[in-house]
Amino acid sequence: MLKSAFVIFVLCSAALAQSAKARENYDKAVKEVGRGGHLNKAEKLLKEAIADSPTWALAYAELGDVYFYMPKEDPAVEAYTQARELDFKDHSLALDRRRVVNNNLAYVLASTKEYEKSIAVLEPSIKDDPEYGAYVYNLACDYSEMGDLDKALTLLKHAWELRDSFVFPNILVDSSFGRWRNDPRFQQATRAMVK
Secondary structure: OHHHHHHHHHHHHHHHOOOHHHHHHHHHHHHHHHOOOOHHHHHHHHHHHHHHOOOOHHHHHHHHHHHHHOOOHHHHHHHHHHHHHHHHHHOOOOHHHHHHHHHHHHHHHHHOOOHHHHHHHHHHHHHHOOOOHHHHHHHHHHHHHOOOHHHHHHHHHHHHHOHHHOOOOOOOOOHHHHHHOOOHHHHHHHHHHHO
């Protein structure tokens, strides 16, 4: 009972930490993104929201999304990293939002060939949310890109076991596994995944 009262207090405190102006700018930014990609205007509004409420993880997460879609890799990494650090302190992000932040950050890092950094995002994410297969799948992609087929296949099999928790990608078109498509080990291990 005391624990649940504390959790409610923490959540309410986090919600109150944002000013009305920051919330207004955040809401406007989300609408701009929803209108079909007015990303520059959304970026400006989110920066204003963050300037007004600098510890708001959700605003950083949304700014990371804006940069992700622009695409601007370095600013996306910075925004997502800040969102993760703030969320680590207060757990203010909803689970689905946290998953987007972690996956997108790992994806951006991998797309710039910073596989070790991507792995450093995904491994603790898997530890905290072990039933979510997208983290495991993305980790398999990192190891595949690094040339470690055995590790990639082990992770890919585990991601397949968790496929009910996310939309399992078509591995035959995923560029992360392109070099292995003619490898008999890859073909045998993934046969059930492409039916």
